[in-house]
Amino acid sequence: MLIPLSWLKEYVDIKLPLKELMWKMTEAGLTCEATKKVGDEVVLDVEVTANRPDWMSILGVAREIAAIQGLRVREPKIKELPAQTAKFPIDLVPNFDLFERWSAIAIKGIEIKASPKWLSERIKQMGHTPINNVIDITNYVMYELGIPMHAFDYDEMSGQIMTPGLSKGGEKFTSVDGDSYTLPKDAIIINDSERLIDLAGIKGGLNSGIKDSTKNILLHVTIDNPVLVRRASIALGLRSDASAIYERGPDKGGVVNALKRAVNLILDIAGGVIASEMIDIKKEKFEPWELALSFKKLDDVLGIRIDPSEVIKILSKLNLSPKKSKDGVTCLIPTYRGDIKIEEDLVEEVARIYGYNKFPKTLPKGQVTSIKIPYYFDDSFHKKIKQIMTASGYSEAIPLSLLSKASLEKFGINSKNAVKITNPVSLEYEYMRPSLLPGLLEGIKINNEGLVQLFEIDKTYPEENYKLAAVAKGLTFRQLKGTVDLIFGRLGSEDFEIEFETDKDYFHPSKSGTIKIGREKVGEFGELTPILLSKLEIKDTVLCFEFDVAALQKHAKIKDYKDLAANPSQVEDLTLIFPPKTRIGEVAKVIEETPLVQDCDLTGTYKGSYTFRIWYQDSKKNLTDKEVEESRNKILKEIKNKFGGKLKS
Amino acid sequence: MQEDIINLKNQAIAQISGAGDAGELEELRAAYLGRNGKFTLLVKKIKEIPPEKRKEFGITLNESKIAIENIISDKKHELLKSLTEKREWFDLTIPGVKPNLGHLHPLTQVLSEVKQIFNYLGYQVADGPEIETDYYNFEALNIPKDHPARDTQMTFYIDGGGILRTQTSAMQGRVMEKMKPPFRVLVPGRCFRYEQVDASHGFEFWQVEGFVVDENIHLTNLFGTIDYVLRELFGKEIKLRYATTNFPFVEPGVDTYMSCTICGGRGCSFCKGTGWSEIMPAGMIHPNVLKTAGIDTKKWNGFAFAIGLSRIVNLRYQIKDLRTLTTPDLRILKQF
Numbered sequence: 001m002l003i004p005l006s007w008l009k010e011y012v013d014i015k016l017p018l019k020e021l022m023w024k025m026t027e028a029g030l031t032c033e034a035t036k037k038v039g040d041e042v043v044l045d046v047e048v049t050a051n052r053p054d055w056m057s058i059l060g061v062a063r064e065i066a067a068i069q070g071l072r073v074r075e076p077k078i079k080e081l082p083a084q085t086a087k088f089p090i091d092l093v094p095n096f097d098l099f100e101r102w103s104a105i106a107i108k109g110i111e112i113k114a115s116p117k118w119l120s121e122r123i124k125q126m127g128h129t130p131i132n133n134v135i136d137i138t139n140y141v142m143y144e145l146g147i148p149m150h151a152f153d154y155d156e157m158s159g160q161i162m163t164p165g166l167s168k169g170g171e172k173f174t175s176v177d178g179d180s181y182t183l184p185k186d187a188i189i190i191n192d193s194e195r196l197i198d199l200a201g202i203k204g205g206l207n208s209g210i211k212d213s214t215k216n217i218l219l220h221v222t223i224d225n226p227v228l229v230r231r232a233s234i235a236l237g238l239r240s241d242a243s244a245i246y247e248r249g250p251d252k253g254g255v256v257n258a259l260k261r262a263v264n265l266i267l268d269i270a271g272g273v274i275a276s277e278m279i280d281i282k283k284e285k286f287e288p289w290e291l292a293l294s295f296k297k298l299d300d301v302l303g304i305r306i307d308p309s310e311v312i313k314i315l316s317k318l319n320l321s322p323k324k325s326k327d328g329v330t331c332l333i334p335t336y337r338g339d340i341k342i343e344e345d346l347v348e349e350v351a352r353i354y355g356y357n358k359f360p361k362t363l364p365k366g367q368v369t370s371i372k373i374p375y376y377f378d379d380s381f382h383k384k385i386k387q388i389m390t391a392s393g394y395s396e397a398i399p400l401s402l403l404s405k406a407s408l409e410k411f412g413i414n415s416k417n418a419v420k421i422t423n424p425v426s427l428e429y430e431y432m433r434p435s436l437l438p439g440l441l442e443g444i445k446i447n448n449e450g451l452v453q454l455f456e457i458d459k460t461y462p463e464e465n466y467k468l469a470a471v472a473k474g475l476t477f478r479q480l481k482g483t484v485d486l487i488f489g490r491l492g493s494e495d496f497e498i499e500f501e502t503d504k505d506y507f508h509p510s511k512s513g514t515i516k517i518g519r520e521k522v523g524e525f526g527e528l529t530p531i532l533l534s535k536l537e538i539k540d541t542v543l544c545f546e547f548d549v550a551a552l553q554k555h556a557k558i559k560d561y562k563d564l565a566a567n568p569s570q571v572e573d574l575t576l577i578f579p580p581k582t583r584i585g586e587v588a589k590v591i592e593e594t595p596l597v598q599d600c601d602l603t604g605t606y607k608g609s610y611t612f613r614i615w616y617q618d619s620k621k622n623l624t625d626k627e628v629e630e631s632r633n634k635i636l637k638e639i640k641n642k643f644g645g646k647l648k649s
Numbered sequence: 650m651q652e653d654i655i656n657l658k659n660q661a662i663a664q665i666s667g668a669g670d671a672g673e674l675e676e677l678r679a680a681y682l683g684r685n686g687k688f689t690l691l692v693k694k695i696k697e698i699p700p701e702k703r704k705e706f707g708i709t710l711n712e713s714k715i716a717i718e719n720i721i722s723d724k725k726h727e728l729l730k731s732l733t734e735k736r737e738w739f740d741l742t743i744p745g746v747k748p749n750l751g752h753l754h755p756l757t758q759v760l761s762e763v764k765q766i767f768n769y770l771g772y773q774v775a776d777g778p779e780i781e782t783d784y785y786n787f788e789a790l791n792i793p794k795d796h797p798a799r800d801t802q803m804t805f806y807i808d809g810g811g812i813l814r815t816q817t818s819a820m821q822g823r824v825m826e827k828m829k830p831p832f833r834v835l836v837p838g839r840c841f842r843y844e845q846v847d848a849s850h851g852f853e854f855w856q857v858e859g860f861v862v863d864e865n866i867h868l869t870n871l872f873g874t875i876d877y878v879l880r881e882l883f884g885k886e887i888k889l890r891y892a893t894t895n896f897p898f899v900e901p902g903v904d905t906y907m908s909c910t911i912c913g914g915r916g917c918s919f920c921k922g923t924g925w926s927e928i929m930p931a932g933m934i935h936p937n938v939l940k941t942a943g944i945d946t947k948k949w950n951g952f953a954f955a956i957g958l959s960r961i962v963n964l965r966y967q968i969k970d971l972r973t974l975t976t977p978d979l980r981i982l983k984q985f
Contacts, residue, residue: 026892027890027893028892028893029893029895031892031894031904033921033923050797050798050800050801050895051897052895227794227795231795247797248797300865300867300950302867302869303867303869303870304869339895342936344900344933344935345900347900347901348900351893351901352901356891356892356893356903357890359868359872359891360869360873361869361872361873361876362870362872363770363870363873363877364866364870364873364874365865366831366863366865366866367831367863368771369831369832369833371828372773373775373824373828373832373834374775374823375775375776376773376774377774377776378774379764379774383761389751390750390751390752390753391751392751393749393750393751394751395751395753395754395982395983396751396752396753396754397754397982398754398757398974398975399975399976399977400853400975401839401853402852402853419780419807419808421805421806421807421808422805422806422807423805424805425843425844425845425846425852429852439977440977442977443977443978443979446977446978447977447978447980449979453751454979454982459839461780464780
């Protein structure tokens, strides 16, 4: 909402320096962070919250500024209307579901011409182009009082009847400014005896609009159903100053006064005489209502005691007419403050004018519960994984979770199985990711370094299960596998099994596999297919894995501590050779499970030969050479029987 | 025999005094005092000594051994001292060999701090769905269908039903309807709003919602909590100010402004030239929200707040473009 300073000053004096006033307005809830210049005029730009239709008017803002400064507001003087001197018949058909209040008056014999300079300047300051005297006046009064109104050409209204109703959808409508629209269903429309003449709350029709030749007019104000106006204006993409006021709910009590204000101005500027009574069809009286505020409630919510005399002073400044009662006050809420409905609303009124920045700051005294809240989330497992990943040289990335259909298709993922957004900002971001890998691979693509290691722990959709994924270029398979071994080892779930296939098309058919613990699948690891990488325009070999965090966590154990052996272990290296296609991981397991073997590492591989470093130990005594030899022979025997392997000669 | 001992002792002292380093000293110690050392062998000869002279022999032998031990100890100290005091050229500026450690994302680092601060204040962390219902995201928060407040939270709709949550506040209803107060809850997470992407807007962002329901919760407690948390995060010297605002799920509503850390309060594009950054919207929980969740508003009340986590990360590290955080570029990630 724009507030020209000179216009504002017609209703309230400004005592504070402008910058200070702007902050005070912001503190009170009428956010004002910027000014601009229109010609010589300084214009305040205020952000009006959804609860305050009254701030959608210069007078409403003036009332707030008066309250902030402790000054009185000068309401515009609205004269009583002169007597009716002509009689134009007009029939308004009531419909309180659509118009809670509907007021109208006819004027005969006006002259349409350009507005006087002061009026056209005001319209320009509000960021609009002046049109003619009558239309400019209706807009002027809307800006001044926050009540939208519309003028029809009386002679264009067939049958002198107006019937409000709802659009069926598909109706063609040309607005007063000449634009054509196809109406959505359930917009509020007004028909005369023949035609659709008004899109209520949004725009008037061209057929019944003011023309240069217009002589007689009907001026009306409707209080429209805010939901229907909002839906229709969103559907048409037509948000106007008027629709913004209607959505917030304008001052239902101020309707007749606003019409009088406009008629006064029209008679002065465009001439004419009153040609009908003031028609006022209303569902209820729309009068100020009483609302009580107890001092106890005020103290309870605020946590400080504001002196009752101060409370009364604040509420009086806001025109809320507080009357002292036994243990509080009773206010009379003016009709333009439709936002004040419950006691808490009055608490806020007192607090905001008292000044939020005067409040002391204390921490809550209450109890800390020992009961776990619903949806309780312990992130210590995620932290543990993140430690392992960063220690393994992987950096954490957090890419966007939306991606394109094309991106899914590159991975061979059927978009039908992915969560789709019906109103994406662009087709680049139309689907929720079913895997963390596409986002991380973007990282492989944009990083030119030879060694790139990235990981992420986050949700995939639709299940919203946490996954752990990592991608790497510049690593050997054994280096990636080392991190996989480390994750499972550190989490105490070393007993995982590897299946030599995956159900994902983007994993290399021979250089990738599935990891299972027991029967449960944890995820996949290995190399990505050259086809995928070529589609992603990645030239390097990429290794990756993606695991289900819940599955990892389910099988994680705290490993028991083993007492240190008092006696030293014996260490030796065995270099073994095997037939092709031997699973060396299983060889290592066999060695480790041999009696007296404490540990075993694969320390080197060379052309089909594998060197294992083996630690022999007996916790009870020192081993003799003979005992080590026996253990070694067992290893060699098992390896020969199970794998056809032998010592390299 | 006595003389043999004395001679041996003198020989030992001479050799020990001339020892050049710790290794040589250790060899001498073994040669004289070790298991097969010369003094140890002498002890074994005591049987050859006439009984009346054995006492004297024993005393001399023992005294000599102690004397040698002392000299070895002195010599050792002397050698260490000369090693310690020796000055030589040693380049301390040579670049080190860094272990290849990965980096944690700044969102993770800052969130971890935020959680720690709130843990200290007795909050428990909840994790909720990102694919939400309209009910929890809006209606349970006193934002009925067609409410104009929805304009500030343009929503993504899911094919087949549901929406992407626009705020982690959506967890208020979920927690409140399942648990009796008192509770203090923190909900970090990804949120989504339909916005065109530019330097200061993204359609995905991170928010941390917090809410407390208890007996005797006051607006002063909300100010106290915001003040404590932001000063823990940004330092005691930051400037804070509060303003009234309107969100349908709070009454009274509070907006928190912090002096912009990017421009130091002079005004920049990040703070729209005001020198202040809107950082933590909050308020006392609207009675309608509590009632909808089945909480007795005569007994309980509470406050709620939201921290723009992405924004806090930006302010902390002076990141001017929001898109920086979601770009998986190592040149970015390695800075944290």
